Amino acid sequence: MTDSAKNLVRKEYSELKKLIKKHNRLYYEKDSPEITDSEYDKLMSRFREIEKENPEFVSADSPSRKIGGKPSSHFAPVTHLKKMMSIDNISAGETDDRPQKAHAFDARVAKATGASPAYVVQMKFDGVSASLVYENSKLARAATRGDGSVGEDITENIKTIKSVPNALCGKVRAPEIIEIRGEVIILLDDFEKLNSEMTNSEGEPFANPRNAAAGSLRQIDSRITALRPLRFFAWGVGHMSGGNPMPDEMAVSRALEGWGFKMEGGPRLCGGVEEAVKFCGEAEEKRESLKYDADGVVIKVNDMNLRQTLGETAKHPRWCVAYKFKPRHSETILKDITVQVGRTGILTPVAELEPVNIGGVTVRRASLHNANFIEERDIRVGDTVVVKRAGDVIPEVVKVVGKDRSGRPPGFKWSKVCPVCPSCGGEVSKMGDEANFICANPSCPEQLKQMIAHMASRGIFDIKGLGRETVSALVEDGVVKDIADIFSLTKERIAGMEGFAEKSSSELEREINESKEVNFGVFIAALGIRHVGKQTSELFAVEFESVDDFFSASEDILSSIKGVGPETAKTVADFTGCAKGVELKDKMLRFGVKLNYPSGRNSGAKEGISGKTFVITGRFSKPRAEIEKAIRGAGGVVSSSVSSKTDCLVRGADSGSKLNKAERLGVRIVDEKTLQKML
Numbered sequence: 212m213t214d215s216a217k218n219l220v221r222k223e224y225s226e227l228k229k230l231i232k233k234h235n236r237l238y239y240e241k242d243s244p245e246i247t248d249s250e251y252d253k254l255m256s257r258f259r260e261i262e263k264e265n266p267e268f269v270s271a272d273s274p275s276r277k278i279g280g281k282p283s284s285h286f287a288p289v290t291h292l293k294k295m296m297s298i299d300n301i302s303a304g305e306t307d308d309r310p311q312k313a314h315a316f317d318a319r320v321a322k323a324t325g326a327s328p329a330y331v332v333q334m335k336f337d338g339v340s341a342s343l344v345y346e347n348s349k350l351a352r353a354a355t356r357g358d359g360s361v362g363e364d365i366t367e368n369i370k371t372i373k374s375v376p377n378a379l380c381g382k383v384r385a386p387e388i389i390e391i392r393g394e395v396i397i398l399l400d401d402f403e404k405l406n407s408e409m410t411n412s413e414g415e416p417f418a419n420p421r422n423a424a425a426g427s428l429r430q431i432d433s434r435i436t437a438l439r440p441l442r443f444f445a446w447g448v449g450h451m452s453g454g455n456p457m458p459d460e461m462a463v464s465r466a467l468e469g470w471g472f473k474m475e476g477g478p479r480l481c482g483g484v485e486e487a488v489k490f491c492g493e494a495e496e497k498r499e500s501l502k503y504d505a506d507g508v509v510i511k512v513n514d515m516n517l518r519q520t521l522g523e524t525a526k527h528p529r530w531c532v533a534y535k536f537k538p539r540h541s542e543t544i545l546k547d548i549t550v551q552v553g554r555t556g557i558l559t560p561v562a563e564l565e566p567v568n569i570g571g572v573t574v575r576r577a578s579l580h581n582a583n584f585i586e587e588r589d590i591r592v593g594d595t596v597v598v599k600r601a602g603d604v605i606p607e608v609v610k611v612v613g614k615d616r617s618g619r620p621p622g623f624k625w626s627k628v629c630p631v632c633p634s635c636g637g638e639v640s641k642m643g644d645e646a647n648f649i650c651a652n653p654s655c656p657e658q659l660k661q662m663i664a665h666m667a668s669r670g671i672f673d674i675k676g677l678g679r680e681t682v683s684a685l686v687e688d689g690v691v692k693d694i695a696d697i698f699s700l701t702k703e704r705i706a707g708m709e710g711f712a713e714k715s716s717s718e719l720e721r722e723i724n725e726s727k728e729v730n731f732g733v734f735i736a737a738l739g740i741r742h743v744g745k746q747t748s749e750l751f752a753v754e755f756e757s758v759d760d761f762f763s764a765s766e767d768i769l770s771s772i773k774g775v776g777p778e779t780a781k782t783v784a785d786f787t788g789c790a791k792g793v794e795l796k797d798k799m800l801r802f803g804v805k806l807n808y809p810s811g812r813n814s815g816a817k818e819g820i821s822g823k824t825f826v827i828t829g830r831f832s833k834p835r836a837e838i839e840k841a842i843r844g845a846g847g848v849v850s851s852s853v854s855s856k857t858d859c860l861v862r863g864a865d866s867g868s869k870l871n872k873a874e875r876l877g878v879r880i881v882d883e884k885t886l887q888k889m890l
């Protein structure tokens with residue numbers, strides 16, 4: 212072969228490789244193939260042919276070498292006994308009109324049935340729907356939803372899921388044939404662990420739990436599926452024959468539970484639509500604290516006879532509707548990239564967006580994380596980006612969907628966008644191998660403003676009068692040179708600045724004076740040490756006798772505290788060991804800041820607790836840290852694992868392996884109430 216011919220083949224090979232990877236991704240992770248099986252097979256066979264003739268092209272990431280790559284023939288097709296229809300849904304319009312839409316649904320149901328029906332509500336899991344057919348109580352077949360009529364046979368893979376019973380035993384006798392429907396999901400905690408341990412077929416992390424579940428279910432080798440933390444949450448039944456009919460959804464749910472299925476997030480019976488809507492609202496509020504991804508609540512008519520009467524349209528059953536949660540993602544245009552200086556000097560690129568409504572909140576700015584994030588994704592001004600807003604977290608840009616390169620906007624270059632600190636004009640540099648650039652100027656005004664804003668924020672010193680503009684004025688006027696200076700402010704000094712009336716000056720002075728008494732942990736958090744948030748500060752407050760103890764602790768001692776990592780220990784030791792840190796602390800105390808130490812410390816040593824080792828497990832009515840603190844305050848020691856040295860195990864709800872071990876070792880076990888009495 213001539214060189215130029217070889218080059219042509221090489222080019223074809225690399226294009227094929229890209230194409231195959233793309234189709235693998237569409238099939239495995241997106242669950243939305245764009246080409247037919249035979250088209251895919253053609254690509255693959257040409258690809259293999261080239262590899263055979265040119266073995267030097269083959270690299271470790273070749274799709275031909277992947278286990279779990281797309282099979283040339285799929286799983287066998289399975290025709291569902293009863294169609295798995297999609298569910299009609301209710302989502303918020305310009306204004307949140309979901310309650311009205313739910314009432315309209317109820318009105319249609321009432322009109323068609325002449326009844327005012329009871330409903331059941333059930334979380335709508337964001338996973339992969341599956342249908343499990345049991346014949347004579349034995350699991351016979353499992354299939355994906357597919358197009359609703361025909362799915363794929365995934366029986367062997369479903370059998371590896373521990374929460375799927377192989378046989379239906381229990382008080383309720385199962386019908387001869389019953390089709391149980393539910394969702395295959397991965398819990399958020401498990402997903403995080405999975406993603407840290409392994410990657411998808413292309414060596415990238417999975418995008419979300421749903422994709423990971425879909426990819427895991429479609430493994431040809433069920434031994435691989437068995438390694439994935441899949442769970443099955445049942446949510447209903449399809450076809451049933453050869454048994455007593457079940458009168459309503461609640462009866463179905465009881466039967467499922469009796470047969471060993473895990474029932475999560477419902478169903479819950481609601482007297483009417485009003486109650487159902489109320490549940491939906493509450494569920495949406497709790498959404499961020501769920502163990503799994505859910506995108507709404509399904510409202511279903513409880514009574515099976517009424518369902519029969521209602522029937523279905525060509526697309527949806529008429530007896531249920533999905534009340535969709537507000538979206539967490541929206542697309543919008545990136546208008547500009549600016550840079551924000553954080554209180555520790557970290558420079559964060561910020562997306563200035565075409566304002567967009569996400570879940571009822573208008574978002575104008577979002578984090579772009581760091582320079583690497585932008586460069587890796589080639590994000591440019593003018594692109595259409597996907598923005599995510601979840602809970603109270605700062606909105607963030609997730610990815611680019613539309614790249615209009617016709618105007619040829621330049622690629623992102625940090626050195627162009629932010630050659631120097633936008634606040635002080637100081638040098639910018641990278642710290643070690645961290646992704647962020649920082650401004651290392653200790654007197655950078657923007658850093659100081661952010662430090663003050665942090666110190667004055669809710670949950671720390673909580674000084675409401677120190678808003679953004681006031682802080683700016685104080686810093687720019689040179690009145691305040693560090694956070695301690697705030698505590699020396701007098702109304703005369705404040706009123707001396709432009710734009711401050713006498714009244715607001717007295718008000719601010721009063722607020723500052725009233726804020727001066729704080730808990731030890733709050734004081735530590737106010738210092739603004741890198742990596743040290745409120746939670747970590749509380750750990751230190753529990754551990755150290757006094758602020759002087761904290762300031763004299765070595766890096767080793769700091770890192771030996773449970774919950775404190777080596778990086779944090781280092782930044783703390785750097786801060787408490789430098790003259791500036793010590794001076795800041797002294798100055799704050801000199802200006803009248805007063806510390807409250809946790810009560811009951813040592814002096815509160817309690818018999819039965821003092822000197823004893825405790826292990827805490829399960830869920831409690833209050834944060835675990837609080838319980839640990841109380842035990843330590845009474846002179847006890849808190850350890851993380853049960854051993855023969857453990858004196859007492861405090862058990863909360865859902866206690867697991869630690870409880871079993873404690874029982875085996877004969878360790879004393881108490882509940883929260885008993886512990887309270889001991890304290």
Ligand SMILES: [Zn+2]
Nearest residue numbers: 632635650655
């Ligand atoms: Zn600066």
